[in-house]
Amino acid sequence: MGLSRMLSGAVAASSVALALGACSSSGEPGGTAQDFTGGYTLVSFAQGTPAGVVDVPGATGTATLTATHYDVSLSIPVGGGFPPIDVTDQGTYSATGTATSGTFTQQSTVDPSLQYTGTYSFNAGTSQLTLDTTAQGVRTVIVLQRT
Numbered sequence: 565m566g567l568s569r570m571l572s573g574a575v576a577a578s579s580v581a582l583a584l585g586a587c588s589s590s591g592e593p594g595g596t597a598q599d600f601t602g603g604y605t606l607v608s609f610a611q612g613t614p615a616g617v618v619d620v621p622g623a624t625g626t627a628t629l630t631a632t633h634y635d636v637s638l639s640i641p642v643g644g645g646f647p648p649i650d651v652t653d654q655g656t657y658s659a660t661g662t663a664t665s666g667t668f669t670q671q672s673t674v675d676p677s678l679q680y681t682g683t684y685s686f687n688a689g690t691s692q693l694t695l696d697t698t699a700q701g702v703r704t705v706i707v708l709q710r711t
């Protein structure tokens with residue numbers, strides 16, 4: 565994956581991580597607004613196409629979520645002697661579903677052209693939030709651990 569592609573992906577990933585973080589929305593039939601407010605650390609980061617993603621080992625980051633906003637900071641290793649790509653993003657989001665899964669949309673306020681759509685799942689036993697989103701043809705899957 566090229567450096568510019570990784571950068572666009574890292575931006576997508578950071579936005580995605582935050583987007584679902586604190587779900588609040590009115591909703592889609594059969595679902596209710598979810599609230600994942602809190603602090604999170606990045607467990608894993610994967611990126612690719614809608615057909616599949618590749619894990620990016622060594623990615624680190626944090627996210628802070630409120631009921632409707634997110635703030636995320638990620639460091640994505642690129643390899644090949646290049647320094648990691650550091651990404652920060654903020655924005656708003658909405659999520660609808662159950663306490664364990666649902667759908668969401670997210671809008672970056674750092675780059676208004678980036679809008680993400682996808683799904684979330686939350687495991688109450690492990691306090692892990694998984695976000696699987698796509699923006700501009702780039703699919704990103706992020707797992708966050710509530711701290």
